[in-house]
Structure formats: C-alpha cells, structure tokens
Amino acid sequence: MKFCSKCGHKVTLKAVEDDHRQRFVCDNCETIHYQNPNIVTGALPIWEDKVLLCKRGIPPREGYWNVPGGYMENGESVEEGAIREVYEETLSKIVLTGLHMVYSIPRINQVYMHFLADLQALDFQITPESTEIRLFTEEEIPWDDIAFPSSKFTLKRYFEDRKKGIRKVHLGRFDW
Ligand SMILES: [Zn+2]
Numbered sequence: 001m002k003f004c005s006k007c008g009h010k011v012t013l014k015a016v017e018d019d020h021r022q023r024f025v026c027d028n029c030e031t032i033h034y035q036n037p038n039i040v041t042g043a044l045p046i047w048e049d050k051v052l053l054c055k056r057g058i059p060p061r062e063g064y065w066n067v068p069g070g071y072m073e074n075g076e077s078v079e080e081g082a083i084r085e086v087y088e089e090t091l092s093k094i095v096l097t098g099l100h101m102v103y104s105i106p107r108i109n110q111v112y113m114h115f116l117a118d119l120q121a122l123d124f125q126i127t128p129e130s131t132e133i134r135l136f137t138e139e140e141i142p143w144d145d146i147a148f149p150s151s152k153f154t155l156k157r158y159f160e161d162r163k164k165g166i167r168k169v170h171l172g173r174f175d176w
Pocket of ligand 1 (some may be wrong): 002005006007008009026027028029030031
C-alpha cells in the first residue's frame with residue numbers, strides 16, 4: 001500500500017500504539033489502514049458418484065480445472081457467496097450440504113472455504129469465467145491439471161471421506 005484511500009496522501013508503515021505489528025498510517029489524515037486476509041468461498045457440486053469441475057477461462061491458472069469458487073463479497077455470508085460463485089461460473093443450481101474444508105494460505109493472505117453441495121439438475125453451461133464444465137468420477141479427475149492446491153486438497157479429502165463413509169471438516173494450509 002502506498003497511498004491513503006481516504007485522502008490520497010502517502011502512507012508510512014509504522015508502529016501503532018497498543019498494536020502487535022506495524023500498520024500503514026496516512027502521513028496526512030493519520031488513518032490507520034488495516035490489511036486482513038481475503039476469503040475465497042466455493043463449493044464442490046456432487047451428482048451421484050461424480051463431481052462438477054470447471055476449466056478456468058481467466059488467469060491465474062487459465063486452462064486448469066478448478067472447484068468453482070471466488071472472493072466473498074461484502075454483505076453476504078460464506079454460504080451465499082459459495083452458491084453465487086458456483087452459479088456465476090457454471091450456471092448450475094446447488095444446495096449446500098455442509099462445510100468441507102478451511103484452508104489457509106498465509107503467504108498470500110487468503111483463506112479458502114469449500115462446501116460440499118448437491119447439484120440440483122444436470123443443467124450447467126459455460127460462462128465467461130469457464131471454458132469447459134463437466135462431471136468427473138474419481139478415476140477421471142485430471143490430477144495434474146488441477147488449478148490450485150486448495151482444490152486438490154478438497155477433492156482428495158472428499159474421495160477419501162466417501163470411501164470411509166464419513167463427513168468432516170478438514171483444516172489445511174499451504175506454504176511454499
Ligand atoms: Zn489520509
């Protein structure tokens with residue numbers, strides 16, 4: 001961060017009273033600009049023994065397969081965000097059946113939250129964000145062409161749990 005979003009003047013990273021870390025503070029209006037992680041919310045739509053993935057039509061990782069999801073918007077819950085993102089990327093309707101994983105990526109300040117969901121109909125279409133959408137059985141998953149470690153984590157844990165006949169929330173984290 002370089003400039004104050006309130007007044008446009010330069011900001012300086014410095015110590016703030018009673019705070020455990022340095023913050024960007026405006027040289028002019030003295031506003032303290034707190035920066036916090038972004039939440040990426042999404043869902044794995046399930047139809048019988050298959051899961052719905054979409055091929056990314058936009059960077060980053062364009063051309064790779066992904067669990068539908070995206071940045072949460074202000075004014076919505078993570079559940080509403082997951083349903084919205086799945087619809088925006090696949091034009092499919094889902095019903096969430098539970099939280100599946102929470103996955104931190106401290107280095108880029110992101111937290112992923114993925115739900116499991118029932119696909120309501122075999123009704124999905126490509127969108128500006130997805131160049132291809134299809135259902136995969138476990139054997140068909142293109143493991144080498146999955147867009148992000150978070151999506152691979154969600155898929156691996158889902159198929160493991162299904163074999164064991166259990167449902168639980170998985171915590172993950174990625175560092176590199
Ligand atoms: Zn300012």
